[in-house]
Amino acid sequence: MGERTETGVIIVGTGFSGLGMAIQLRKQGRDDFVILEKAHEVGGTWRDNSYPGCACDIQSHMYSFSFEQNPNWTRSFSPQPEIWDYLRRVARKYDLYRFIRFGQEMTGARWDSDEHRWHVATRGGDEFAGKYLVNGVGALHIPQIPELAGIEKFKGESFHSAQWNHDYDLRGKRVAVVGTGASAIQFVPQIQREVAQLTLFQRTPPWVMPKPDHAMPDWAQAMFRKMPGIQRGYRNLLYWMLEARAIGFNGHPGLMKVAQKLAKANIDRAITDPELRGKLTPDYTMGCKRVLISNDYYPSLAKDNVEVNTDGVREVREHSVVDNAGVEHEVDAIIFGTGFHVTDAFDNLDIIGEGGRNLSKEWATEGMRTHLGITVSGFPNLFFLLGPNTGLGHNSVVFMIESQIRYIAEAIGIVEQSGAKALEPRPEVQERFNTEIQHKLNKGIWTQGGCKSWYLDAKGVNRTIWPGFTWRYWLSTRKVRPADYELIGTNGN
Numbered sequence: 001m002g003e004r005t006e007t008g009v010i011i012v013g014t015g016f017s018g019l020g021m022a023i024q025l026r027k028q029g030r031d032d033f034v035i036l037e038k039a040h041e042v043g044g045t046w047r048d049n050s051y052p053g054c055a056c057d058i059q060s061h062m063y064s065f066s067f068e069q070n071p072n073w074t075r076s077f078s079p080q081p082e083i084w085d086y087l088r089r090v091a092r093k094y095d096l097y098r099f100i101r102f103g104q105e106m107t108g109a110r111w112d113s114d115e116h117r118w119h120v121a122t123r124g125g126d127e128f129a130g131k132y133l134v135n136g137v138g139a140l141h142i143p144q145i146p147e148l149a150g151i152e153k154f155k156g157e158s159f160h161s162a163q164w165n166h167d168y169d170l171r172g173k174r175v176a177v178v179g180t181g182a183s184a185i186q187f188v189p190q191i192q193r194e195v196a197q198l199t200l201f202q203r204t205p206p207w208v209m210p211k212p213d214h215a216m217p218d219w220a221q222a223m224f225r226k227m228p229g230i231q232r233g234y235r236n237l238l239y240w241m242l243e244a245r246a247i248g249f250n251g252h253p254g255l256m257k258v259a260q261k262l263a264k265a266n267i268d269r270a271i272t273d274p275e276l277r278g279k280l281t282p283d284y285t286m287g288c289k290r291v292l293i294s295n296d297y298y299p300s301l302a303k304d305n306v307e308v309n310t311d312g313v314r315e316v317r318e319h320s321v322v323d324n325a326g327v328e329h330e331v332d333a334i335i336f337g338t339g340f341h342v343t344d345a346f347d348n349l350d351i352i353g354e355g356g357r358n359l360s361k362e363w364a365t366e367g368m369r370t371h372l373g374i375t376v377s378g379f380p381n382l383f384f385l386l387g388p389n390t391g392l393g394h395n396s397v398v399f400m401i402e403s404q405i406r407y408i409a410e411a412i413g414i415v416e417q418s419g420a421k422a423l424e425p426r427p428e429v430q431e432r433f434n435t436e437i438q439h440k441l442n443k444g445i446w447t448q449g450g451c452k453s454w455y456l457d458a459k460g461v462n463r464t465i466w467p468g469f470t471w472r473y474w475l476s477t478r479k480v481r482p483a484d485y486e487l488i489g490t491n492g493n
Contacts, residue, residue, distance in 0.1 A: 002122070002124060002125030003126045003127075004127045004128075005034060005126070005127070005128045005129070006128075006129045006130070008032030008033055008130055008131055008132065009025060009030070009032065009033035009034075009130055009132045009134060009412070010033070010034055010118060010120050010130040010132070010133050010134070011033060011034070011035045011036070011134045012036050012106050012120075012135050012136055012137050013035075013036075013037065013135070013136035013137045013385075014035055014039075014043065014091070014096075014100060014136075015043065015044020015045055015046065015087070016044065016065075016087070016398055016401055017044070017136030017138060017385035017386055017401050017404075017405075018044070018134075018385070019035075019087060019090060019091055019094075019096060020065065020136075020398075020401050020402065020405045021134050021136060021385060021405045021408065022035055022094070022099060023065075023068075023090070023094045023405075024406065024408075025409065026095075026096075028409060028413075031099070033099060033130075034099055034128060034130075035099050035100045035101065036100075036101050036104040036105070036106055036120070036122065036128065037100055037101065037102050037103075038103070038104065038105035038106075039102065039103075040102045040103060041088070041102070042087055042088055042091045042100065043084045043087045045138065045141060045162075046080055046083045047084055048162050048163075049080060049162050049183065050080060050081075050164055050166070051162075051164040051183060051186070051187045052164075052187050052191060053186040053187050053189065053190040054080035054186055055077050055078060055080060055186060056077050057182065057211075057293050058395070058396045059076050059238050059242075060075070060076070060083070061073060061076075061231065061235050061238055062235055062238045062395070062398075063078075063083070063396045064086060065090065065398060065402065066235070066399075067402075069224075069232070069235070071221055071225040071231055072221055072225070073216055073221075074216055075213060075214065075216060076212065076213050076214050076215075076216060077211065077293075103124065104122045104128075105123040106121070106122055106137075106349070107121050107122060107123050107349075107350065108120070108350030108352070109121070109133055109349075109350070109351045109382075110351075111352060111353050111354060111380060111381075111382070113354055115129075116131065116381075116422050116488065116489055117131055118130055118382070120133065121350075131381060131415075131421075132381045132383065133382050133383070134383045134384075135382070135385065135387075136385040137349075138385075139340065139341075139386070139391070139464070141340065142340055142348070143163060143336070143338075143339075144339050144340050144341050145336050146178065146313075146336070148178075148313050148316050149314070149316065150315040151316045151334075153317060154317070154318065154334065155319055156319065156332045156334065157332065157333040157334075158333065158334040158335070158336070159335060160335075160336040160338070161184065161336065161337050162340070170194050171194045171195070172194075172195070172196050173196060173332040173333055174197040174330060175191065175197070175198050175199070175331060175332065175333045175334075175335060176198075176199045176321045176331045176333070176334045176335070177191075177198060177199070177201065177334075177335050178201045178313065178334065178335070179201070179202075179336060179338035179339065180200065180203075180204075180205065180206055180337065181290070181292075181337055181339045182339070183339070184200075184337025185206065185208060185292050185294045185297040187337065188297060188300055189296035189297055189299070191335075192300040192303055192305065193300075196305060197305050197306075197307075198305060198306045198307070199306075199307045199309055199321070200301070200306065200307070201309050201321075202279070202308055202309065203310075203312065204282070204284075204289070204451065205280050206290070206291075206292045207263045207282050207286040207289070207291050207292070208263060208267075208291075208292045208293065208294050208298065209266060209291060209292070209293045210262070210293070210294075210295055211294050211295050212293075213295070239395070239396075242394055243395055243469055243470060243471065245393075245395070246394045246468055256285055256287050257285075257286075259287075259291075260286040263286060263291075266298060267281060267298055269298075270298035270299045270301075270302055271298055276301065276302070280308065283450070284449050284450040284451035285445055285448070285449035285450055285451075286445075286449075287445035287449060288445050288448075288449025288450060288451040289451050289453040290455075309323055309329075311323035311327070316334070319332075346359065346360055346363060347363075348360070351382070353376070353378045353379035353380070354379070354380065354424075357378045357379070359379060367457055368388035368389075368457070368463040369430060369431075369434050370384060370388050370389075370425075370430065371425035371430040371484065372390075372433060372476060372477055373386070373387035373388055373389050373390035373404070373466070374390075374407060374408065374477070375411070375424065375425045376424070376425070377424055377425050377426065377427045377429075377430045378427075380422035380423060380488055381423065381424075382424075383404075383408045383411070385401055385404050385405065386401060386404070388463045388464070389437050389441075389462075389463060389464065389466055390404070390466050390473070391465050391466065392466060392470065393465055395470050399470050400466070400470060403474050403477040404477065406478075407480060410480045411423060411480050414480060414485075415487070418487055420487040420488060420489050420490045421488050421489025421490075422487075422488040423485045423486065423487050424485065424486055424488065425484055425485055425486075426484060426486055429484045429485075437466075437467060438461065440467040441465065441467045443467075444462075444465075444467050447462065
């Protein structure tokens, strides 16, 4: 039998979301919580993704907690080791390590309506019971590996970019890279210099903008250290600059055409071969899929040891990959740059609410629905961080997380102060939120842009992105509206 732990709040995950939630509780003087973490260190996606060239594609001065500014970022867009280091430092500063239970992967949770508590089960067989459950697992943690015919016969090395095999020496090897998403455009230029031959299997080309990255000068770091107010000003400037990009994504595709010209110039500058240019130029409106940024992706594809293959993979053999045109490519290694399970990221979580309602089954049939991406009708005291429709295409998700942790802390406060046992959003409030958001998304580039993307679920509905400005989300979550919620267990009910 596993161990049983009783607590007030159960937080799942130690990325920006989970750590942010824990800090919010600490600031309010609470220490009746535990944080469950499947790995053996904090950091979430910034711990797991350690592939060569991994870096943030939002400026670090914005992609960090507003209450925990870091004057020492060495670059405008920080590399992964610095962001991971930042998260560990934050966890130490707020004394969070003593609340974390490492090696505890949540497999399911059950709401007990008699006890008004969540019972969380973990892979190791332990149980955690708590009044509130805050799910900070995020969507970018289950690697999406395509099922290629014959992959089990492959005698070489194969791995996903999020599970990079650092012990495998790529020097002089023939490598197939499958996928051209956000991670592939970062690691391809890094490994291209080392490998003998690189065959890049591309299904749909991404739009890639130039990356305005630069080293942060020593004088700027020193100034930010001495005068944090100036750094706050710089952060605010970045925020409004990024925020302006929302206009193009939401019903003003004409603005995307201007950006598209910049991206097209980015291709033309690096690629002289007209056939390769044709392969790399998307046929959909920019923004429909995630817009990527890089200065070295296109130049690396123009090198002699790289072939961009648009025929797709038919099968894998012991020492080769065969494309759909029947051409066999001998390879020593296959690397998947194929992203993550996003719209079905919660399918493997067994969350049972009131009356035995199964969250993943409901979401699989009806689509992921929440109120504000945070609470779910029928699932009392359950909260999501970066839940459905709170992802961004234009600004920093850390801004969204900060709005959510404040909102959740306030919601918990309402339950405690009212003497209730739990709260959940009214079904009609949740329905109204989803109807409004889908109406806005239908006018946006993700629906009108002429492509299929990981933002869309199996039914083609966008369950990922927040449409519009993040300041609007901040306004919507600034105060919990008690009228949106039903309080459970007051006055003997």
